[in-house]
Amino acid sequence: MECGLDSSSKHVENEKEEEFEKSFKEMISSLPKSKGWRYSQNLLQYQGFWLHPSHLKGVVSAQQRFQAQPSDIMLCNLPKTGTTWLKSLIFSIITRASFDDSTTPLLSKTPHEVVPFMELDHAHFSTHRDLGLPVLATHVPYSSLPKSILDSGCKIVYICRDPKDSFVSLYYFNVTIQTSQNTRAQPLHINEAFELFCQGASIYGPYWDHVLGYWEASLENPVKILFLQYEDMVDDTVLHVNKLAEFVGHPFSSEEQQQGEPEKIVKMCSFQNLSSLEVNKSEKVVKGEIQNKMYFRKGKVGDWKNHLTPEMAARLDQITLHKLSGSSLQVLRS
Numbered sequence: 633m634e635c636g637l638d639s640s641s642k643h644v645e646n647e648k649e650e651e652f653e654k655s656f657k658e659m660i661s662s663l664p665k666s667k668g669w670r671y672s673q674n675l676l677q678y679q680g681f682w683l684h685p686s687h688l689k690g691v692v693s694a695q696q697r698f699q700a701q702p703s704d705i706m707l708c709n710l711p712k713t714g715t716t717w718l719k720s721l722i723f724s725i726i727t728r729a730s731f732d733d734s735t736t737p738l739l740s741k742t743p744h745e746v747v748p749f750m751e752l753d754h755a756h757f758s759t760h761r762d763l764g765l766p767v768l769a770t771h772v773p774y775s776s777l778p779k780s781i782l783d784s785g786c787k788i789v790y791i792c793r794d795p796k797d798s799f800v801s802l803y804y805f806n807v808t809i810q811t812s813q814n815t816r817a818q819p820l821h822i823n824e825a826f827e828l829f830c831q832g833a834s835i836y837g838p839y840w841d842h843v844l845g846y847w848e849a850s851l852e853n854p855v856k857i858l859f860l861q862y863e864d865m866v867d868d869t870v871l872h873v874n875k876l877a878e879f880v881g882h883p884f885s886s887e888e889q890q891q892g893e894p895e896k897i898v899k900m901c902s903f904q905n906l907s908s909l910e911v912n913k914s915e916k917v918v919k920g921e922i923q924n925k926m927y928f929r930k931g932k933v934g935d936w937k938n939h940l941t942p943e944m945a946a947r948l949d950q951i952t953l954h955k956l957s958g959s960s961l962q963v964l965r966s
């Protein structure tokens with residue numbers, strides 16, 4: 633990317649980059665490893681959470697260099713708990729004065745293109761970050777967020793989902809990616825992935841530590857952190873779109889309410905609508921190895937019943953009740 637630096641500044645940037653690469657390599661060589669869910673790729677444990685090596689560099693870089701602005705809005709969650717939906721809703725809420733449902737960029741771009749990830753797309757950007765839309769997403773746990781996010785006082789929206797559906801969604805996402813790669817390696821068996829999930833070894837897991845980190849922070853600072861649940865959003869999406877709009881400082885006026893603006897956004901961003909758009913049915917890969925269509929599977933609450941045995945479900949529920957005991961958070965929803 634062209635960032636307008638003169639040659640001496642470029643030289644300093646290159647030196648800094650080399651230094652970063654060197655210390656990063658040293659640091660990852662000492663991290664604990666776990667079997668990963670795809671190919672023979674391991675997960676690495678960093679600051680108590682399990683990450684893909686490909687994400688870790690961006691996370692460390694963001695911790696050192698990412699400069700949040702007070703007006704930023706960070707969408708935070710574990711993978712497969714509602715990122716795509718939340719991105720499309722927030723984008724539509726914030727840009728509604730510029731676009732409507734016949735002109736929105738969501739008709740031709742995926743929600744991941746209109747709202748990028750901090751650790752994948754913006755980790756290196758410090759002072760010369762192009763603010764554009766002040767919304768970024770991240771899967772980084774609360775305790776590992778770049779300090780500037782906490783210091784800037786920017787707003788955080790967190791979404792969580794019942795761990796049974798989160799697990800099933802994550803498992804089939806990995807299977808789909810692996811089978812799309814035409815590798816000869818067999819996808820991990822669901823029982824093995826389930827075992828890893830229960831042990832906490834899932835991407836950005838342990839699941840419970842991730843949700844608890846944000847839950848506790850949201851109780852301490854409800855003005856800055858809005859904690860949402862996928863199942864509640866499915867139950868009453870219009871209510872949550874109103875809540876989101878208010879939280880991010882773009883409340884719907886009474887005129888907009890009368891014109892059904894919140895309902896239009898709900899319809900535009902519904903699973904049914906987004907998943908039927910050509911861009912989201914496409915096998916195009918914007919980044920990494922994920923095809924656009926892979927972000928849309930079923931979008932249902934309780935699909936775990938089709939994939940987990942009653943024993944698996946009971947075990948995961950029991951772990952969850954134990955891990956979240958002492959907190960007022962309820963994540964078991966179906």
Ligand code: PAP
Binds near residue numbers: 717
């Ligand atoms: P990511 O973290 O990798 O971006 P994320 O969007 O959080 O993934 O999760 C994908 C899940 O959200 C999928 O759930 P499923 O596997 O149980 O079906 C996907 O279908 C669902 N999803 C995607 N878009 C929407 C939407 N507009 N409304 C509701 N659910 C959605």
